[in-house]
Amino acid sequence: MINERGTTVELRQLAYFAAVADEGGFARAAERLHVGQPAVSQQVRRLERELGVVLFDRSTRHVRLSDAGARLLPEARNVLAAVERTRRVAAGLASRESDVLRLGTGPGPGERFVALLEVLAGRAPRLRVNLTRTSLAERLSGVRAGTLDAAVVRDVVGEPGLELLPAWSDPLIAALPAGHPLADRETLDLADLGDLPVRLAPRRANPPFHTLVTDAFRAAGIDPPAGPPFTRLQETLVDLAHSDPSWTLFYPVGPVPPMPGIAFRELSAPRSTTSLAVRPGPPEPPLRHLLAACAALAGEPFTA
Known part of the structure; x- marks a missing residue:
């Protein structure tokens, strides 16, 4: 999950990989995950095909991490931890009663986006954030149509009818x-x-x-x-x-x-x-909170 263009690795595959490594076998991992052992084996093999490496040395008596598996396991844990952080921060925001910020992102917004959500949660604890993960074209059309307050976009230079505010x-x-x-x-x-x-x-x-x-x-x-x-x-x-x-x-x-x-x-x-695509004009309070959080993340004063 490095960028939006190049990977089809699923979070489930990474979770199954980590579970097998933790439990030392596919059967015990399946018990922990409450799924059938064939499902775990299938997903791990798909992950191996996707990455082009063998993650486990398998025999009838043991299952051990291969050298490649041992090197990739910490990275898998980092990805899973980042996703959990995103869910936790978003859930914390969504559980509170107040204004709603409708925000569009791509499939892999990255660590800076998680940091932005954390800053936003600290500055606007009553703000609820509704995240929509979709394609670039759908994000931009959503902002134009007013179904999204803002969209996180990368390397977009100009879009008719929208303002692009650089974030990082x-x-x-x-x-x-x-x-x-x-x-x-x-x-x-x-x-x-x-x-x-x-x-x-x-x-x-x-x-x-x-x-x-x-x-x-x-x-x-x-x-x-x-x-x-x-x-x-x-x-x-x-x-x-x-x-x-x-x-x-x-x-x-x-x-x-x-x-x-x-x-x-x-x-x-x-x-x-990375920029925020927004509609021109004075921002509504939910968007103002987001813009202020972006400024705080960059260590700059907020002047909107």
Whole structure:
């Protein structure tokens, strides 16, 4: 669950993976989860296929974490903990009586969004937040139609009839073979990568991100050759580690998971900007609370 473009890992799969690791076997994990053992085995195998690694060493006598499983288990726990934090904060907000903030987000809003909810809860303890997770187009149309008060969007530059209020920005992460000479640097410039084939998802997969990247290529004066197709992020990273040198880039929404044979390096530019899409005009009280929380999170005064 790194970004909106590239993963289909389900939370249930991560939960089953962690339960098997905790209980030391599929049968005991199934008992704890109150599901059948075949369901646990099936979901773990799907997770292994999705990640491209074997998570457990299995035999008729024991089930133990593989080396890859041991490395990925803390990351799975981090994801599950972040989701639980989001649910807990949102539930706490929803349980109180007062105004309602209707907020649209993508499927993986990330840790900064959780922090924003926590700041909002502290500043407006009586505010109830209704979260709607949906596509970018549906979020924007919801704000225009008035069914959403605001939408969290990434790398959207301009939308007719809406205001885009920057909330925070994140550096982009480049993934390249660990043995490549550029992997020795802590931070990379796009100009350094101009000769290395790039794996970039088609524009239709995430138009704002695709535009951000291609505009940055032009600004840096590079036109990297096209590498193999970008599919899902985990699948692409696994292939990248075992193929001719190439690279890809993404914005993180949580800790970057370890991947054997891959080096992850921050790019000096561009940055991925998260904004709030809102209707023009004076904000209603629920939206004012959200804007004030964004300002507080950034350490800035609120002037709306």
